C-alpha cells in the first residue's frame with residue numbers, strides 16, 4: 001500500500017469557539033488529504049497537505065462536463081473525549097461504485113481510509129464536542145484534464161476536506177413539510193441516480209427552489225418513468241410507518257443507496273419492527289394517510305440522520321402526519337442510531353471505527 005506523505009502547514013486558522021455558530025460546510029480545517037491519478041501511473045502521491053486553493057485551467061474537464069463524484073460522512077466526539085467514525089468503509093465502497101458509473105478510475109479503498117484516519121487524527125482538535133455537532137467529511141473526485149473533447153479524463157484528483165459543523169437541529173427534531181414533485185424528475189432508470197454524482201444535485205435545484213417559494217422544506221421525487229412510485233427526498237431516503245410497519249422504496253438503480261437508510265433498516269429489525277423494502281406508490285401512501293394508517297414518515301441521511309415529515313402535499317392534496325410531531329418509532333430509531341454514532345450505546349454491528 002502507498003505511504004502517505006505529510007506536508008506541514010506554516011500557518012494555522014483560529015478554531016471556532018461556539019459550536020452553535022458553526023453552521024454547516026462553511027469552515028474548513030488546516031489540512032486536506034489529496035491523491036492524483038494519471039493514465040499509466042494509476043492513483044499516486046497520496047498526501048496530507050495544507051488546505052489550499054487548486055489551480056485550474058479554464059478548460060478543465062470537470063468544469064464543462066461534470067465528471068465529479070463525492071461522499072459525505074462524519075467524525076463524532078464521544079463523551080470520554082475520543083473520536084469515532086461511522087461506517088467509513090461503506091462510503092468508500094459506494095464512492096467506487098459511483099466512480100465506475102462516471103468512468104472515473106477506481107481507487108484503493110484502504111489507502112483512502114488510511115488517509116482519512118490520518119487526516120482526522122491530525123485535525124482532532126477541530127472535532128467539536130456536543131450532541132449533534134460533528135466534523136463533516138467530504139471526499140471528492142474531479143476530472144482534471146485541460147481538454148474540451150468529450151471523453152473520460154485521463155487525469156483526476158481525489159481529495160478529502162473536513163469541516164466542523166454545528167447541530168443540524170437547533171430546536172429539536174422539527175418536522176418538515178414536503179412537496180411531492182409531479183413535474184421534474186431527479187433520476188431515471190439506467191441513469192446516474194444511484195451514484196453520488198455532482199450533477200444530480202445541479203439537476204435538483206430548480207425544483208427545490210420552486211418548492212421553497214411555496215413554503216416547503218424539501219421535494220419528494222417520484223420515479224422518472226411513470227411518476228407513480230416514491231423514490232427519495234433531496235439528500236435523504238424516505239421511510240414510512242404504515243400500519244405499524246417500516247416501509248421504504250427498494251433500491252432500483254435510480255435511488256441513492258443511503259448508508260443511513262441501510263443502518264435504519266438493520267436497526268428497525270433489531271428493535272423488533274417489521275421493515276419492508278419494496279415498490280411503494282405515492283397513491284398507496286396517500287390512501288394509507290386517508291385511512292388513518294400512515295403513522296409516521298421520515299427522511300434518512302448523514303446530515304440530519306433522521307428528519308420527521310409533518311406534512312406531505314401531492315397534486316393539491318395535503319396530509320398531516322403524526323400530528324406535526326416526531327412519531328415514537330422515528331424517535332426511537334433516531335435515539336438509537338445517534339447513540340451508537342456518539343458512542344453512548346454499544347456498537348452491536350461493527351459500524352464504528354475509533355480514532356482514539
Ligand SMILES: *Cc1c(COP(=O)(O)O)cnc(C)c1O
Pocket residue numbers: 072196232233234235236237256257258259260261300301302303
Ligand atoms: C447522500 C444521499 C443520501 C443519503 O445517503 P447517506 O449515506 O445516508 O448519507 C440520500 N439521497 C441522496 C440523493 C444523496 O445524495
